[in-house]
């Protein structure tokens with residue numbers, strides 16, 4: 001790829017980002033987004049689990065006052081589930097709103113990992129950048145959590161599910177019938193609905209353990225979802241994104257019904273702003289009667305909203321599961337970094353907005 005075309009394209013993105021931030025963020029000023037170190041992106045390669053592990057720890061060493069990295073659990077194959085926290089006074093739990101970004105519940109969907117890593121580097125490298133005071137302001141007023149690779153076994157094996165052995169829905173532990181659970185079907189939802197509305201909840205695909213959408217024998221049966229559950233129960237965050245690829249659309253609760261949640265106006269407002277920034281399709285809730293097809297049980301954003309009240313989204317980034325063009329990956333990272341900055345700012349007011357909504 002020619003450098004000149006890269007630079008031109010990036011200048012276009014900057015101008016566009018500045019304009020968007022100005023429109024969407026009335027509280028603080030508009031800000032432009034400078035380019036991080038290009039060397040990481042030319043030629044671009046996805047990070048393996050080991051490379052992610054090394055990079056996170058080296059960043060933590062260089063920015064120890066702004067970043068912690070810790071393991072919230074281990075996979076079946078013994079890999080760590082890394083949790084990154086970014087904030088000032090990062091070792092303390094402060095009375096600051098939290099946001100959460102997660103990626104790679106599905107091990108063959110890699111762009112989200114890069115989006116998280118890019119954002120981590122972006123925040124750290126620009127903390128002292130005096131031409132971008134908003135970055136320091138966001139870091140000083142927000143607790144940012146990232147789970148950049150929820151399914152490292154799946155990423156390593158390049159497979160959708162995790163890699164733990166299955167024993168059938170009612171099987172004996174001694175018999176291995178297949179491998180892997182779809183972690184984004186394993187969260188705690190009203191699982192019994194699958195039996196009441198078998199077509200709507202794709203019963204033929206979530207019960208057989210060999211299926212690509214196998215939901216597991218019971219909610220939170222997997223190490224990875226158990227770890228996310230404990231993490232979520234012990235940390236405060238008011239907005240979250242879980243990254244998947246692909247499709248260029250944004251979804252939010254409820255996922256198991258088309259009913260709107262009591263926080264529909266907030267989901268719509270935040271979701272429409274995200275959509276303006278990344279130009280993805282926001283799948284709004286129509287509040288219809290339950291249709292026959294197309295519901296999801298056991299996905300992360302549904303559970304996070306039910307349990308935490310978090311304004312939680314799933315975003316399917318990109319036009320393909322694994323784009324290889326460095327420019328495409330770079331643009332995904334840049335655009336979603338702008339979305340993250342917006343969400344960190346919106347998190348400052350979201351709880352107050354919720355209170356107003358429910359008392360008006």
Ligand SMILES: [Zn+2]
Nearest residue numbers: 106109244245
């Ligand atoms: Zn996915």
